[in-house]
Amino acid sequence: MIEFYLNGQPQKLDQTDPNLSILDWLRTKMRLCGTKEGCASGDCGACTVLLGSLDAQDQWHYVAMNSCIGLVGALHGKHLVTVDALQTEPAHPVQTAMVECNGSQCGFCTPGIVMSLVGLHQQVAGAGSSASAHQLMEALAGNLCRCTGYRPIIEAGARTLVDSVQQWDGSTLFSPAPSAAFKAASAQAAVLQDEAGNRFTAPLSLADLRAQLAAQPQARLVAGSTDLALEITQQLKTLPQLISVEQVAELHELEQDEQNLTIGSALRYVEFGPLLNQYWPAFAPMLERLGSLQIRNRGTLGGNIGNASPIGDMPPPLIALGAQVQLDGANGSRWLALEDFFRDYKKTALQPGEFIRAVRVAKPAANERLFIYKISKRLDDDISAVLAAFWLRFEGEQVADCRLAYGGMAGIPKRALNAEAALRGQVFEEPAITAAANALAQDFTPMSDVRASAAYRQEVAGNLLRRALYEHRAPSTGGAALMVTDYA
Secondary structure, X not given: OEEEEEOOEEEEEOOOOOOOEHHHHHHHHOOOOOOOOOOOOOOOOOOEEEEEEEOOOOOEEEEEEEOOOOEHHHXXXXXXXXXXXXXXXXXXXXXXXXXXXXXXXXXXXXXXXXXXXXXXXXXXXXXXXXXXXXXXXXXXXXOOOOOOOHHHHHHHHHHHHHOOOOOOOOHHHHOOOOOHHHHXXXXXXXXXXXXXXXXXXXXXXXXXXXXXXXXXXXXXXXXXXXXXXXXXXXXXXXXXXXXXXXXXXXXXXXEEOOOEEEEEOOOEHHHHHHHHHHHOOOHHHHHHOEOOHHHHOOOEHHHHHHOOOOOOOOXXXXXXOOOEEEEEEOOEEEEEEHHHHEEEOOEEOOOOOOEEEEEEEEOOOOOEEEEEEEEOOOOOOEOOOEEEEEEEEEEOOEEEEEEEEEEOOOOOOEEOHHHHHHHOOOEOOHHHHHHHHHHHHHHOOOXXXXXXXXXHHHHHHHHHHHHHHHHHHHHHHOOOOOOHHHHO
16 A cells, blocks of 8 residues: 555555656546646646655755656655645736736646646745756756747746745645554555556565565566556556666665765665766766656666666766676675676676666866767757766877767767777877777777667767867866857
């Protein structure tokens, strides 16, 4: 059984298919049809809802998420708020601004847009501040308007979030008082099972997770379900055994010492991103383009790595940094270089019963730089065609050492060893870049697909090395490197 709140009212679920998405449960079981399905893949934002979690002081904190790829088991101990809760007077300030600014056209995408803006309003109003224009754009980046009505939508957001933040008289919706019984139930492991035997469990400790995986080595691990759920919504699969890592406390640890950061595999992008950006600033613009805010609110580091996609955004920069991954299971834990974790397309070094526990990333030393570049058809909320990451250690103008890693160029995220050899020991100038770019032909034979042709991938992979050179030169010339966002 799982227990949670829906729009301020307590709910209990049992004998429910754990493959059911939150969106389908809302629309087909609860008849709450304000939340729309646009893509069923977490791309358009029409299904956006707010998910609240309790902190140690019994205060609720909310994030926007895509309900089309959230599974019902993830609701345990949470508060789900949908647009249907905003039907009564007084209207929410966001709703009023959307009406006054003519921000709604056909209306299909509007519920998701409203919920994204309400989520940001809840964040800034609770902090007694206002949002920045950048925060507003980040909140809306995961919501696609099919009527191309962005200007009035942005105006509505600016009026109620940037220019001033009006408090809402109905804000009690976001603060239901959790009963002792609810808190006690939330502290128990979630279990959801249907009549067909499909089962979802959420162990609370590392020991429980090890035991469950040892007993069910074929079970699928799930965290934020931002990718796994696509097997259900797009491929129409039924996943009979799901084990969630979301409540395992040890997988949420974020630690650091003088040399390294150690990031728990169940930490979400919004949780570990700020600290990672602090030490390696090149991650910041890439992480902001990793899916949408709805995705980053739910997606985890372990999920991005364990999915073993050749176009996953996190592995190339982590491989470039020489990161290590900790694998755990009933037989103990072991550390492995992340580049050795990927064996072949969708094949990894994980043994039956093993899972990803943490990732260790070195802090920067003197004379080290990291460059990360993402190439995609759309700036926001899009999948990479090529993602390049270059770690360079300099001695003067000479490249003393380097690791060049790419995603989208092979069946796995992979280092360009021949290009590294051409660059290592050379002065970081055009001749060395040209030699390294030419050597990429020995490292990769990319494929053509809907995102890019093989020829384009090969050419852009070399051009990104040249871009790193121009960016490296920029501080000494006093200019700033031109960014793709300058044209957004």
